[in-house]
Amino acid sequence: MAKHVVFDIVGTCVSFDAYYETIEQVMGPKLGQHHITAKHFGFTWQTAAELEFTFLSVAGSYLPYKDVMRGLFYRTLWMAGVAEPTAFATDAEREACLEGYASLQLRADTGACFRRLRDAGFTVWCFTTGDMQRVKGYFDRGGVDLPPGNIVSCDGLGVAKPALAAYEAVWKRLGERDVKWFAAAHMWDVAAATKVGFRGAWSAVLEKEPCLDVFRDAKMEVVAGSLLEMADAIISKSQG
Incomplete structure (x- = not known):
């Protein structure tokens, strides 16, 4: 699996x-x-x-x-x-x-976060509202490997997040029985992804406060500080 x-x-x-x-x-x-x-x-x-x-x-x-x-x-x-x-x-x-x-830059621990997950057997994907060329440039400038085939843009789907159809399109690309997490620093993003079946992980690096009283129906398994802390929690909760 x-x-x-x-x-x-x-x-x-x-x-x-x-x-x-x-x-x-x-x-x-x-x-x-x-x-x-x-x-x-x-x-x-x-x-x-x-x-x-x-x-x-x-x-x-x-x-x-x-x-x-x-x-x-x-x-x-x-x-x-x-x-x-x-x-x-x-x-x-x-x-x-x-x-x-x-010209945005990767966060300092993005590369280490990806490596930690990959070392634990995860495949890393990215799902964005941005255009493919701009998004690939972020990773190229930051020296972090991300195959173009693992980047999914709303531009290619013709529907934007947080429409559930957008997340469903990504969900269906992955194996039916696979372990599938969605990780973001936007609570609305993770909350929507969990509605189509993703396991949800949120990092406080952008919004600081999770505002769980607003996102009451979010099935959030991980609420973490840094990206690395979020990665460690995803790995821990995926064992067994």
Whole structure:
């Protein structure tokens, strides 16, 4: 019986720090004049994009996440308190900030986490809303081996997380009797994956608080701190 762990990528294996730092370099002083921090604007922008990306998918109008994010730049500035966003910022600044999102870096313990799981007999997969080329670049730059065949993108499925159909598509790629875990730093992501049968593992590296009173129906077997702690708990709970 084979054992698998499917990881979320951005936010879990990959940190948002480079994206926020790029926004600070490109627009930090201008944003500061409106009492907006680069990190807060960046979080608001990406969260708005995730919302619209998901709504489009649910409505049957799937659009790649990067295109949704690009299209919401000026609207997000307005929502953040900039009265004339198209006069405040330029398309070139928008593209520079998006480049920061494409330049995200792996978390320091991602490679060690993968190695520990592989040494314990697990096959590591990744499931992402990002495009394949960008996601593969994260691992190539970080020096962590991840075969392209083990990366699954919503772009190839035409349906976005957290729609259960997206997780079901990944579930069906793996053996029916195999041990199958889903691991992420987004509680909503793990909670949805458990509904199609995955065993759930959550790491606090992004959200810090699991908010289990919100995700009441999540079948969460592992709630851990670091990625390595999460890996150790998955290995321990898969024995026997």
